[in-house]
Ligand SMILES: [Zn+2]
């Protein structure tokens with residue numbers, strides 16, 4: 001597996017380009033902004049964009065999806081639970097103080113029962129509602145990698161005070177899905193530095209019982 005992760009946009013959302021080293025097919029996770037930079041990185045690495053996956057429909061993660069789809073023809077995948085949030089993209093832009101980006105038609109739903117395949121890579125979809133109703137994480141078991149969106153951060157968890165957020169649901173998702181993964185799992189959060197499941201299990205105050213979210 002080949003992976004390039006870098007922050008995009010004013011909220012520094014971590015965008016990842018993940019590719020099969022042999023077939024050079026790439027999945028782009030959370031292209032929130034800076035599409036020219038994403039396209040340049042793929043060109044330089046000799047990768048062919050095949051699909052776009054969105055962890056949740058906040059503008060900093062989905063804002064560039066329409067432009068990236070127009071430039072590459074790659075289909076966009078999002079969990080159905082976040083479609084209402086995507087319908088409010090203009091409102092999200094206003095809230096953030098940026099011009100509303102173009103909207104893409106969503107081509108594919110993301111469901112726990114339907115892993116994404118890309119060359120020899122398999123991405124399991126973990127439904128992790130809480131930060132938003134349709135938040136998902138993408139887990140690559142063979143590479144021990146988790147793309148966590150805004151569900152889990154190094155030392156913290158996603159906020160639940162925005163429309164559609166639910167703290168109780170978030171904690172349930174963290175305990176029933178993410179803490180079930182092996183300690184060695186490398187976590188690429190939606191913002192900030194990378195971490196591992198083992199480190200968060202031990203030291204994240206929201207997960208080790210030190211802080212209660214409700
Ligand atoms: Zn978010």
Ligand SMILES: [Zn+2]
Pocket residue numbers: 011013058060061150190191
């Ligand atoms: Zn975010």
